[in-house]
Amino acid sequence: MILVVKLSGKVLEDEKNRLEICQQLGELSRNGHKIAIIHGGGEQLTRLSQRLGIPTVQHQGRRITDEKTLELAVMAFSLINRTLVATLLGLDIAALGISAFDGNLTRCRKRPPITLEPTALADDQHQEKVDFGLVGEIEQIEPTLLLQAWQNDLIPVISCLGADSNGQILNINADTLAAELAIALPATRLLSVSDVDGIYLEMDNPQTRISELTSQQAKSYLQKGLITDGMVPKIKTALLALAKGVSCVQILSGLKKGSLLQALQDKAGTLLRP
Numbered sequence: 001m002i003l004v005v006k007l008s009g010k011v012l013e014d015e016k017n018r019l020e021i022c023q024q025l026g027e028l029s030r031n032g033h034k035i036a037i038i039h040g041g042g043e044q045l046t047r048l049s050q051r052l053g054i055p056t057v058q059h060q061g062r063r064i065t066d067e068k069t070l071e072l073a074v075m076a077f078s079l080i081n082r083t084l085v086a087t088l089l090g091l092d093i094a095a096l097g098i099s100a101f102d103g104n105l106t107r108c109r110k111r112p113p114i115t116l117e118p119t120a121l122a123d124d125q126h127q128e129k130v131d132f133g134l135v136g137e138i139e140q141i142e143p144t145l146l147l148q149a150w151q152n153d154l155i156p157v158i159s160c161l162g163a164d165s166n167g168q169i170l171n172i173n174a175d176t177l178a179a180e181l182a183i184a185l186p187a188t189r190l191l192s193v194s195d196v197d198g199i200y201l202e203m204d205n206p207q208t209r210i211s212e213l214t215s216q217q218a219k220s221y222l223q224k225g226l227i228t229d230g231m232v233p234k235i236k237t238a239l240l241a242l243a244k245g246v247s248c249v250q251i252l253s254g255l256k257k258g259s260l261l262q263a264l265q266d267k268a269g270t271l272l273r274p
Helices: 015-030 042-051 067-090 144-151 174-184 215-223 231-243 259-263
Strands: 002-007 034-039 057-059 062-064 095-099 106-110 114-116 128-130 136-141 155-159 161-163 169-171 189-194 212-214 248-253 270-273
Touching: 002 015, 002 174, 015 034, 015 067, 015 259, 034 067, 034 174, 042 067, 067 095, 067 155, 067 161, 067 169, 106 161, 136 161, 136 174, 144 155, 174 189, 174 231, 189 231, 189 259, 212 215, 215 231, 215 270, 231 248, 231 270, 248 259
Parallel strands: 002 034, 002 189, 034 155, 095 155, 189 248, 212 270
Antiparallel strands: 057 062, 106 136, 114 128, 161 169, 248 270
16 A cells, blocks of 8 residues: 655654654654655744744635745754654654655756635635745656655655746645645555544534535535635645545544554544545
């Protein structure tokens, strides 16, 4: 089974939690699964920006990246990547740390300004044109480097930095990168691992977690505004993956012990199917 595992920066901050996640990834690898890890780092980037007095601007859960923010992103994501690879190495798990433009893994272009529809709960219901700055849209994926890594018993660990044809480094949304890689490989399953254990109709009420959704149900929840904030891009990229051949996408918490192993038994988070 080919597994694409997207890890949010939040689940990698705590050393013990990072170690536990890496132990699970090692077990999955030893069981014969081919794993590609994509990691985020938004939380770490936001903290670094705050420390240096650089404001963070987001729109509908996605970061706007100016030149200063991009410079900090390169620093933050590189440190996360090195730390994650080193943690795997400490468990005798061979890994290869790369960015999304290494080995021509992705070809990107700068995202042009786009017109966004307002969310269902927004006060202003007018369309808005937004320039996300130095943010990359993936135009092409060439997964040869990942296939070579697996042939050499390596787990690729990929940071969400791309580049355009002029050599300009671009910030790629980690959920988008994970979905596009899952489509290109193609992956059997995409695991989106964060600090939230799936989709909740009411975030403060654990009884409202949805264990399984179809694509059509997820679209309906988006239209009704029942899915909001940072979960919106996660669901949209999950729907993209499902529409293009990925069998299932699972949104789960990496803060729960054993959750990645449980996910393969459909016992963790929210499972989305076509």
